[in-house]
Amino acid sequence: MSDLKNRVHDLLPGLLGDLEDLVRIQSVSADPERLAEVEKSAQKTAQLLAAEGVGAEIVRAYDGAPPAVIGERKGPEGAATVLLYAHHDVQPENDPADWDSAPFEPVIRGDRMYGRGAADDKAGIAVHVGALRALGDDLPVTVRFFIEGEEEVASATLPELLRQYSDRLAADVIVIADSGNWDIGAPALTTSLRGLVRVDVEVRTLTHAVHSGMWGGVVPDAIMTLTKLLATLWAEDGSPAVAGLVSGPAADVEYPEERLRAESGAAPGTSWIGAGPVVERLWTRPAITVTGFDAPKVAGASNTLVPVARARVTIRLAPGDTSANGIARLQDHLERHVPFGAQLTTTVVDKGEPTVLRTTGVTYDLARSALAEAWDGTAPVDMGIGGSIPFIAEFQEMFPAASILVTGVEDPDTRAHGPNEGLHLPEFERAVLAEALLLQRLGAA
Template structure:
C-alpha cells in the first residue's frame, strides 16, 4: 500500500483497521497476565508471546528477552524506516494488575464487555490498549514507515519494574532512539488530550511501634502503660498539620501548571462524600501534582469484632509518601525517617522498614518532538490542543528511561481518562477516545518522519 500522508488518509485507513484492532485487543485482554500472582506467571509468558506475535505480523523483527533466567519477559524489536529517518521507541507493558473481588465487577473481569461506550476488562486500558495503539500505528503505514520504529513492551511494570535497569543496560544499543513514546498515562478529559510532563515519586515504608513485650489486661495496666494503637495513632497524627499539609520537614514542593480543575469535577472523579473538606493548601493541581502527599494505606491491628480487653503490644502501619518532582527518594526517605524517630511518643520502640521507592519525574517538554506531538494531538482531537498535565501517581520507570537515554525526547502519552478506573473494578477503555489515540500516534510518526 502507499503510505498515507494526510490526516484524512490516516483517519480512513484506521477506520478500516478498527475492527481488527479491537479484536486483537480483546484477545490480549483475555490473557490473565497478572505479574503479581505467582500462580499466573505462565499467563505472563503467554501474554509476551501474543504481544510478540502482534508486532511480528507487522514486520517487526521481535525477540522475547529477560534480564536473567526466570525474570519476567519483555518484548523488544525493530522495523526499519527510510535511511536517515529518526528512530522512535514505542513503550507499553503487557502485564496487568490483579482483578481482586469479581463480585465488585459489573461484568467478568477477563471477558471484554462493552457498556456505555467503554470496553470493560482488566487491562483493557492499562496497558494493553497502549500496546494496540503501537500496533495500529504500524498497520496504518504498512511497509512505508516514515521513521524507524523500535518497540519495548515490558512484562513487570505492575510489580515495580525491578529488572528494567538491567534490561535497559543490556539492550541499550537496540533500544536507543531519538524519541521515546511511553503509552502508559492518560488524557486530561474526554475530548481533551494531554502530554504528561511531571509525575510524583514514591516512598513506601512499614512502621511498627511496640510498647510491651506481650499483651496485658487493660484494666490492670490501663492508665499507666500505653497501648501500641494509641501510640501509633499519635505518631501518625504528627505527619500532617492542622490544615492537612504534610508536616515532614525537608520535603520538596513546587508550582504547578496553570490548569483549571473545576470543583464539581474534582468531587465527581474522586468519589468524595457530600460535605467532605479538602486537605492541604495551594491550588488543587499543586496538591495533586507538585506537592508531597502522605497516606496510610494499611494497618495491622486486632479486629473490632472479637477484640479482647487487653493492651495491644505492637501495631503496624504502611505509609505511602508521594514525593514532588524535584525531590529524590533518598532525601524523602531520610526526612520521613527523621520525623518518625523524633515524634514517636512515650519511648516506644520504632521500626521502619522500606517497602519500595521510585523517583519523581519532571520533563522539559520543549523542542521539535514535542511540537510534532502537540500538532498530532490537536489534529486527532479536531482542533483541541493538548494540556501539559502532571500526574499525582508514580511511574518510576520513566526516570530510568531519562537516565539511560538522556539525549532522547520522552513523550508520555496514554489511553486513560479520568473515569478509566485503572487498577480498580470495572476498568474501562473509552472507545471513542481510543480512536483518537490511534490517529494521534499515527500522525505523530508521520510528523516525526517529516
C-alpha cells in the same frame, strides 16, 4: 489526514478484538500463581508485533525474571528511530464482586470496554500496533519496541534490561504510552510526575499481649501509640507536616470543584485537604497516605492490649525532590515524634524518583500538532500527574539525548487499578490516529 483517519476507523474492530484477547490473559505480575499468565501475555504481545513485520523477541534480565518483549521494524535509511513503550502486566483484580462484569472477560457497554488492563496498559500496546497497521508499508521511521512485563511491581529488573539491550533500545524519540489525557475530548502530554517512597512503620510497646482490664490506663498499647504517631504526619488541614519535603508550582490549569468531586469519587460532604491550587496539590506538592494497617480485626477481637502494630506509609514526592530525601525526612520525623518511648522500626519497601520532562523542541512541536489534529483541533494540555512512573527516570539516564513523550489513553473515569477499569473507545481511536500522525511527521522531519 483524512485517508489516515478513515484507515484507523476501518481497522478499529480488529484492533479491539486483539485488545480483548490481551485482556482475557490474567497477567497479574504481583501474583506468583499467575506467572504463567504473564508469560502467555508476553507471547501474545510478541505475536501481535510480529504480524506487523516487527522482529519481536521475549527477553528477561536473568533466568526466572519477568518477560519483556523487544523488537524492531526498520524504516528508510537514515530515518529517525522511535522507541515505543507499554507494559503487558496488570494490577490484581481484587474482589471480583466489586466489578459489574467479570474482570478478565472484556465487555463493551456504551462507549467503554471494561476489563482489567483494558486501559492500563494493554491499550498502550494496542495503540502502538494500531499505528503500525494504519501506516502499513509506508513506515517513515525505524520503530523499536519495549513492552515491559513488571511495571505493576515496580520494574525491578528494568535498569538491567536497559543495560543489556541498550543498543537495541536506543532511539531519538521515546513514546511512553502509559498515562492519560486531561479529559474526554481534551488530549494531554504528561510533563511531570511525582516520585514515590513506601515505608513500613512498626511500633512495639509490650513484649507480649496483656489483659486490657488489668493494665489499661497505665501501659500504652501499640495501636494507640501508632495512631498518635501517624497523626503527626499531617497538619490540621491535612497537608503533610514532615519538614524538608519539596514543593513547587504547577501549570495554570483550572480544575473546577464539581469536576474534582465527580472524578475523585469523594463521598457527599467530604471536604478537601491542604490549601492552594488543586493542580499543585495533585501534581507538584508532596502527599502522605497510610495505605495499609496491621492490627487485629474487629471480628473476634479480645480485650487485650496489643503489643505491636504496623502501618505502610506512602509519600508522593514532588518533582525536584528525591527518594533519598523523602526517606530521610520521614524517618527523622518519626523518630522525633514516636510517643511513650515505644520501639520504632522503619523498613523501606520501595522507592521511585519524580520526573520533569523537557517539553520544547521539534519533537514536542510535532507531537502537539498530531494530538491537536487527532482531537479535531483541540490543543493538548501540558499536564502533571500525581502518580508515579519511576522508570521514566531510568530512560532519561540511559538515553539522555532522546526526546521522551509520555502519552496515553486514560481519562478521568478510567479507574485504572480499581474495579470496573474501562477504556473510552472514541479516545482510544484518537490516540491511535495521533500516534500514526506523529510517526509520519517524525519521518518527514
